[in-house]
Amino acid sequence: MAAGDNPFPDTPFVTMDGVAAGGRATVVTSAVRTARELIDARAGGPGSGGLVLAIVGEPGTGKSHLAGDLVARTANRARTEPGRSRQLRVDGAAGGFARAYSETLIGELIREEVLGDLVEDYFADVTASHLERLDGLRDRRELIEGLRARHYDARKVIERFYLSESEIRDELRRRLHDVTGRDDFSRALALLHQGGFQTEVWAWLAGLPPSEALRERGIVQPIEGDLGAFAAFGTLTMLFARQGHRLELFVDEFDAIVPSGPGREEVVRAVKKLADVFIEAGGLLVFCALPSTYQSLPSGLRDRAHEVRLAPFGQAETEDVIRLYQDGGLFPHTPHSAAEIRRLSGGNPREILRLLHRTWRPAPELTAGHIRASLRVEPLERAAGHAEVRRVIEDALVSGGWRPQSGVRMAGTTVDHWIRLAGNKAVAVLVADSLIDEDDVARVRRRVVALREEHPATEVVVVTRGYAAPEDARAVAALVGRDVLAAGDDLGDAVRIAVEDARRRLSAFAQDEMALVLEGLERANLQHIETQRLARAILGEVSAGFDRLAAAVPAPATPGGAPAGPPPLPPRIEEHFAAASSALGLLTDTRSMFAGLFRPKGPDAPAARGVPRERRLTPELYQAIGVAVLYRGLLEEFRAAVAAWFRDAAPDRTPGPAERDELHRICFDFTTAAQRLPLFQLDRIAEQAPFAEPDDGYRRITRSYRRATVKSALQGLGDRVFRAAVDPAPG
Structure with missing residues (x-):
């Protein structure tokens, strides 16, 4: 960062995923130390005890930040101490747990093929048990143990020793039923392993009604609503645990999961049951909640959870924040100005950062009077x-x-x-x-x-x-x-x-x-009159806006005057932007909104899979398209800024400290701006398209997969670009 630049963020909002991706300093308070110690002691590896951790605090006290710190901590440990854990995150649960389950959790399991591998583990284990019961094969301990350790392919073993695959599949279904206690899950997962039913099974797991093929095989009820999603995810958690795996689930904004009206008691009971499953299965469940929400939970759930309560920052923590953002120094602040910042903010970390940004100046030394004066209206x-x-x-x-x-x-x-x-x-x-x-x-x-x-x-x-x-x-x-x-x-x-x-x-x-x-x-009566006046004013503004847009559209470029393309970037940088642009395109293809509009109609038209959905254009759809346009523009501007940095920083040599600081500022500004755009709204483009092709299980599950892919490509993009750019290795 250049000398004289304000080091404090102007929008101090963070997400759990944003902190986990890196680049966010953490003030180590007693609450942070307690949470880290609990994670290290109770979730050290498969076979360790389960843990439910509640991070409780008022808005702005750092719940998302601490959750992100723990996400990164468990992920780093998994890399340095290979185990069999699987980390899942719900960064905001707008729409309730049912939506988070079907669009985030199941999407991650599809993208990583985790559940398919899990069922393969069960199949190998069942095959090994089958061998133990056969004369002449039960003594082949190396083969049996190798199957259980997945050193051998169970199907090849079945072929080699002429075993009955149908009998083993029946045993697999019985084993899955013994673990889950649910006939529908055992049948669905057995079909997932059998092959030929993957699309139908994934669609059912994501909450769609079972297809005719699944109904014929005894799966007749869908996974419906929050209660069904809680039960389904609890079942999956136990399935993983019985094979020595552990699920780690981090939920930010837990308050959005628990409704305040009808159905609250049922959802709370489902949350408690899921917490019990995680403890029994040796899993890790971390959730962030407001104090009012946490206190409203039944005592039975709170007794099983470890609560970490976030308190306002004191003088020492406030000075630590200043030093973290100023490379270890306190100047131009003093202990007195830091104390005034703490008083004015009430010790709220988010407010501390807001005030530090608003009142900052490079020199001279700041006093409490300077702080108050800079906050007063001129x-x-x-x-x-x-x-x-x-x-x-x-x-x-x-x-x-x-x-x-x-x-x-x-x-x-x-x-x-x-x-x-x-x-x-x-x-x-x-x-x-x-x-x-x-x-x-x-x-x-x-x-x-x-x-x-x-x-x-x-x-x-x-x-x-x-x-x-x-x-x-x-x-x-x-x-x-x-x-x-x-x-x-x-x-x-x-x-x-x-x-x-x-x-x-x-x-x-x-x-x-x-x-x-x-x-x-x-x-x-007055409200009705005012509504009519506003409607006329809005129509006039929209009409004028279209006129301005039409006037602003440039005439088509001639062959000799075509605009230049985007400036080039080194391949090691370009690949990150290409992946992000491609992933974003998966959710922002507005052309597909009208894919079914011009399809042939009439008695001679080819057979269609359904009728296109002719829905009205809703404000929610306009908002989603607006988010898509803004994010695309932000991505293009970010790329242009990085390209300009390369042009000025001479990419044929290692950048100096000042150049690295400038690039870090560019990447940090992108990350901050990107976190303010609600990417989850982009799903509405596909969900509410007025003339899209009819929805079915394939399209529903594909959207879930796309969502997981987009999250993977865009998460931490700023940090990845920075690391790739300052790497002196040739691209």
Whole structure:
């Protein structure tokens, strides 16, 4: 990194996979040491005891980071101490466990052919047991042990000694049933080994209804919903364990798995059963959860799990963060400025990094006063920024059916938005610049107290458009009875929710029921009018946007004026970008959306496998296509930046320290930006395509395979490019 560059990330969000891929420093706290010791002691190899580890903490305390650290730790140990473990990761469980199971876990098992190899182990073991029962062969211990160790091919042994393969297959199915206790699984896995049914079996394992061929062979029920997925994965875990293998499952954002509404108790019981299976099977289950979610789990599950609770950073850990990002040095920070960073952030690691980025400057030495001053709103920006926040709030209130008065002067203060309700009640929205010390809290307190003295039946909502230190925000929240809202992308929604909550509180003490009814009718009418206005405005913007796009499209290039292709890269670098581009293309082929639209129709048309899905174009599909376009653009810009670096850094020699720092910054910026794009949305292009070919088991399981391939190709791309670029070996 060049001298004078800000060393701290502007978007300090990490994913479990991102940390595991490398490049993220870890502050070793007592919680980190405890988690590492538990992993090392209880998951050292096949045959060791099972472990369920719960990483518990508030948002931003480092749950994903610690999980990623443990992922890398177990993966490194597996490389240095070869065993029979299989690591699986669910980096965010949006859509519940059923989706994570069918699209991530099963996809990984397909891509790596892990389950097929496992069934082959069982087949070899059954063949060895069969030999032990035969006269003349039971004494051939070397052959029998070689089969069990997979030194010999079971099929060749069957042919060599003229054994009955049908009898051995029947024994395989019985053995699988003894292990799983499920007739459907034993039949499906036996068919998987038999051959000819791979597509049908994989589709069934991924949650699709069984095909006619499977139904004819006794597999009639699909693996449905979260409960079915938990049971299926528990069955697979036990299958691996009985052959001396161990599954290691890491789940980030466990909270998304446990629903808050109907079905919660059943899912929680399924989670406990899966945890019991992992402990019995000697496996490793690590999950990240918020404290509220973890405490809501039954005591039986919490008693079996080892909890690692993440605490806020103290002074020493805050200074460690600074040193990790500044090559071991504290300057321009001092212990006093680090203490102020810790106070303002509440010790939250994510907030610490945000503040370090926002307040950083190369010189001179930073003080606590410098930190606070850099967080305050500049006087020249105050009026314009305040007006913008007011506008966002007013738009949100109007779209919600309210009639706010803005900039009302009363009780010796300015109320940014005043909403009158029935029965002489009201909701006031106050905007503050920042909350970073006691003086800021005192100013808000004076405004609230004066307002309530003049209008007692008033609920207050406070919005801060600057930084809000946790302890100061809590003081204001205690004063007004609700959390302080922060200006940001979701401010409008947050204000609508807060004002509606305030209205409900006031309505609980209402006396005039008719006034409340009339107020509700008026709001509904205003909301309808505002919705129509917004719809007309959106249509106008879309039309204008298409006009701008049409004007921006360049005319076709002439043969002599064709644009130049992308700049060349050394082959050792190009192969990483080619693999990433190819993998991304697996999920972003928008042409396939209309593959079934122009298929021949009518009585003379060739027989088709089904009717194309004529679905409407949904907002979710547009979002998915937008993510695809953004990721493709990000990848192309990353490649161009690396190509420019090679051009300037003279690729015929080993890059110097400054050049390495610059490339590291480029790769780090790509990784940070890529982690903010939700790749899982790309699946919707295939799932919701309006005129795609009809869905079937083959396409469903292929999508699961593609998802695993894309994850493998794009995960850690920035770090792989950096390592390949600075390697002096010729490409």
